[in-house]
Amino acid sequence: MAAAVVLGGPAGWWRWHRRVAAMVCSRAMASKTPVGFIGLGNMGNPMAKNLLKHGYPVIAYDVFPEACKEFQDLGAQVTDSPADVAERADRIITMLPSSPNAKEVYTGANGILKKVKKGSLLIDSSTIDPAVSKELAKAVEKMGAVFMDAPVSGGVGAARAGNLTFMVGGVEQEFDAAKELLTCMGSNVVYCGAVGTGQAAKICNNMLLAISMIGTAEAMNLGIRLGLDPKLLAKILNMSSGRCWSSDTYNPVPGVMEGVPSANNYQGGFGTTLMAKDLGLAQISATNTMTPVPLGSQAHQIYRMMCAKGYALKDFSAVFQFLREEETL
């Protein structure tokens, strides 16, 4: 089955084909064919478990063998390389920490593309440079398979609870096939457009989030120093044009809200080091497209400095604490 046929032809046919293949090949698992999963780290681990819970046989691989052990016990097949996964599964999800890792897993010496079957559906949930997603998509297409980028929003907790948000980029006809798998792991699966737009949506959202969070921290801090009560100030902002998710849902000032990281010494939540990583991707995308992002680039620098000042593992709302510290002589 050539990629051209898959892409041009009715997507339904392809899914029907897979379903038929499933009936023939793996009677034991009823109608569900195996799904490959590569990258069983903090996020990948609970995501793969949710696939198992939904009855999908999982063909697992991770560069650290100990990460696979648990899955063996859960009945998953563990393989020796991404290529081996590709040999045994025609739907594969990858969840990797960075662009170089993703390149290696797809195009490396033992990468997926060494043994990928025509018509396979490869979904990358890593958060990486959208330009790299496009490169990978091209290489995958050459092999007659389909690539989609589907980065997630929501942390380890959401991954465990199966209510991640997936932002999906790729050929629209394949979206339903991807959604079938992604809904096992997330409550919200949004189609964003061509390959790379899933990444684009994620990094744009996170860049705006970082800017709003720092802005909220600055405004709250300045207001407090000018004599305003923090709760009252938050209330005023939230009924005015300064309102944002960082002020009304995730306020960074201790004592203003319950149940958010600022109420718990900035533990849990979304780590500063992860925010710095996403802002780095935004920065690289902006540089490559010659897009001015003056506040986005400054936000990147601030989270970078925070990482170097001991805030790496604190929630990103700790920027309030970072800016708040008093001058001392």
Next chain:
Amino acid sequence: MAAAVVLGGPAGWWRWHRRVAAMVCSRAMASKTPVGFIGLGNMGNPMAKNLLKHGYPVIAYDVFPEACKEFQDLGAQVTDSPADVAERADRIITMLPSSPNAKEVYTGANGILKKVKKGSLLIDSSTIDPAVSKELAKAVEKMGAVFMDAPVSGGVGAARAGNLTFMVGGVEQEFDAAKELLTCMGSNVVYCGAVGTGQAAKICNNMLLAISMIGTAEAMNLGIRLGLDPKLLAKILNMSSGRCWSSDTYNPVPGVMEGVPSANNYQGGFGTTLMAKDLGLAQISATNTMTPVPLGSQAHQIYRMMCAKGYALKDFSAVFQFLREEETL
């Protein structure tokens, strides 16, 4: 009546005193004593008219005599100086463009303080440096009168419609007296704390607003250049953690929303030059309190540059257009 008495004593007594005075002095206007209004510009003009509509006799002054003409025709008394206003009214509202103007009107050679009556209530709705509000409050107190800062949120349209928001700083016992007048001109009157906190709340909100707006413009622009559809991107942001007033209520990208300045070539709304002014006040307050505001100060610089590049009179959401322009060789 000494200020100490007013401030310490029951506020009700004072309002009763004024009401009695009103009955005696201005039978024609029923129970309403005259209200002074100084500064009849774009904002002051419709505000003063709303006081007239609510039946308050107005004692008017503006440095430009032609600004007063219209009020004479409407039955207001026009005077020659702020001092003259203070002689004839014991409640005065001032609406002035800048800190130096406010200083002049209160403490100048013919300023309010030259003839202010003890127990008078002076409400300054100008947007100025909170440190200047505090200075003025001190000078007013020395004369046995009461000062409150009550800057507004909302533009000329809201001023006409009488639905401005007032953020009020000053002695809490006097808040009801101020509110009686301010509700004639606004739909939302918020008590913020001691003198200067009205200004503080306003500049903190507007600083966060400017940061969020620029952030929204950057995120939308980057997303578009990475291939996302603007409406879809706005939708994704608005259901995610990037959500803010600038993205969901006042989106700066033409074609995303109806009825906002971006749908009308950035006409109307809140001018870039006014935003630059408020950010300048935030900057000065931050400098004086040694508060770091890295994004706030960058936002100030960006609006400053926009003013110099022809955007001064456009709505402040035009920052999208400013950042959007393509590079041309």
Next chain:
Amino acid sequence: MAAAVVLGGPAGWWRWHRRVAAMVCSRAMASKTPVGFIGLGNMGNPMAKNLLKHGYPVIAYDVFPEACKEFQDLGAQVTDSPADVAERADRIITMLPSSPNAKEVYTGANGILKKVKKGSLLIDSSTIDPAVSKELAKAVEKMGAVFMDAPVSGGVGAARAGNLTFMVGGVEQEFDAAKELLTCMGSNVVYCGAVGTGQAAKICNNMLLAISMIGTAEAMNLGIRLGLDPKLLAKILNMSSGRCWSSDTYNPVPGVMEGVPSANNYQGGFGTTLMAKDLGLAQISATNTMTPVPLGSQAHQIYRMMCAKGYALKDFSAVFQFLREEETL
């Protein structure tokens, strides 16, 4: 002698007048009339001593009596207020920490202007907002006296050694009279233009200095992380277009140069807290003149954050250390 005469008439006459007065009034001190000195802190102390060394009788005042004690022992007359100084000396130098202090010393209840003699020469060596210098100059002129701003460049060491640089703003005809005194304390006395331009020159220089220093720290740090040897990189920059005083004379990287604060754990030199103060003045001047200073304002924020992170008393070249710290998880 009216100010108008002094300002309009031949400056020579005035100096001659003072010299004559000196001969008549204070035979004991040869031809030198007393000089007032207000503000005997870290900088003022060695400056006033240098005046004494050059044979000028000093009339001293400081808000902290203990600061005066030492001068009493050295033969200076100690007074009870700035007004008293003005009564006894017709040339006065002030060296104060901030704009509010300067306002108090000149225009306060016991300020210089209460008893200043017509024709007196008042030289303010404080580093303050040039707008405040202009205000003070106006008030001084009204009293028939002359005001010049003459902030210094160089720290406590230079003050002791008598080789400060003075940047002087004021009426050009008075410059020689000012220079006569200032050369006792500095090796470089530069006339900058009208009142306020001394301050302007200083804050513009220091803003550019801060920007270059941070830039040098960033470039050196980035180069080192990319594998360059620091000494070699400094050499390359210094023979290229990146060359600046911060790279070739005061390099912030330990091990690159001898005899600079970076070679001594950033002790001595020009403290971060002082740099933050000067950048605050630059920021306020820029805001008031609507001048965009995007890097100047960011430099201000960086030094502000450094002050809050324990660098307040380190030399300002410690920004290298601040940016250099490694990320740790």
Next chain:
Amino acid sequence: MAAAVVLGGPAGWWRWHRRVAAMVCSRAMASKTPVGFIGLGNMGNPMAKNLLKHGYPVIAYDVFPEACKEFQDLGAQVTDSPADVAERADRIITMLPSSPNAKEVYTGANGILKKVKKGSLLIDSSTIDPAVSKELAKAVEKMGAVFMDAPVSGGVGAARAGNLTFMVGGVEQEFDAAKELLTCMGSNVVYCGAVGTGQAAKICNNMLLAISMIGTAEAMNLGIRLGLDPKLLAKILNMSSGRCWSSDTYNPVPGVMEGVPSANNYQGGFGTTLMAKDLGLAQISATNTMTPVPLGSQAHQIYRMMCAKGYALKDFSAVFQFLREEETL
């Protein structure tokens, strides 16, 4: 001849070997063997001509055939691909506009590496991401050849005059061999360290240059608005700690210096678009090495905005003009 031998053995032997080959193969050109030159654009054109002038036979290639025409007339051999150049020359210089171009020329379908001879010396004078230089170096080494990065400082004028500066990264034993060629095109050839450090030195210098230039423009503009004469201010800065190449050698304010782009409406010099490109590389390198560069990233954004506002082809000192423009209503 294996790379290991070349790298480990005496560099002299290798040059002798080449000289012998030259004697045998191209008697007509005396002892000089052909040098390949790929990329004959604004910079490559005059550089290749200088090689010809020094008696080196040139094997030329450019993706635009018309760029080669002129070299054919000058006696150079023109080829059809980088691979063909590699077949005929064992020393090759490449001068390309960007990282993707460099990758294509080295590792593309008809790239140098398809036919590179063992022991060849490949010198890349493009300004690209140092991480890409390192990638190329690895790929070249695998083929038994040697790669050096040698970006230039100096523009088209310096390229014509043969006085470029080359910053060279690579194995030190090969530096002399590279220098032999580079001195035909430049007056200054600096060894910087391992592969990639040539690029690193260049982008660090240019980042500091951009920061200093913007800082100089801000300081001069602020000073002028505060009443200082531009020439006097430049003089004061240049004898003070604000001194930098941008203030004393290339002042951006018209009327301050002769013979610089600011004296000629910002024509000639180093284009804003090129500076923006170099700052983009600095940004990517800083992101990849997690190095905070707050002012470097802001400088990048400013030059990016200038490119979008019509300054792309003006000299980068035009940032003074960009910041200078007056606010107009």
